[in-house]
Amino acid sequence: MQVLVRDNNVEQAMRVLKKKMQREGIFREMKARRAYEKPSERRNREDAEAIRRTKKAARKQAIRDGLIAAPKKKPLVGRGLPRPGAPGAPSAPAAE
Structure with a gap:
């Protein structure tokens, strides 16, 4: 690397x-x-990871097919954008 x-x-x-x-x-x-990880513990961990991956793939497919609602998107606060109302933040247009 x-x-x-x-x-x-x-x-x-x-x-x-x-x-x-x-x-x-x-x-x-x-x-x-x-x-050290015992072989039985390793098998159990790998099985659990495979189940998790399968469930995640099924959940994503169900979202794509519209069978379940997608999770709500998190707001962009804290990702380089100022919080609404913070100094320097763009203000919302005033409703008149």
């Missing part, structure tokens, strides 16, 4: 590396390898 450091900005490169490692599942694997 390789991350480029631009303009000696090591902090940003570290954030990018951490995000890549998170996406690849390296942290999860390191945590799992801290202690």
Whole structure:
């Protein structure tokens, strides 16, 4: 895995590396390898993960088919946009 450091900005490169490692599942694997996992526990965990994946895929398909309602979208507050009513936030047009 390789991350480029631009303009000696090591902090940003570290954030990018951490995000890549998170996406690849390296942290999860390191945590799992801290202690021995019995083969029976491994089978049980893998079975549970497979069931979770299957349920998630079925739920997504049901949403696409319109059988169940999609979950409500979360507001964009905290994702780089100012809160409504905060200083510097665009104000809503006044109803007259």
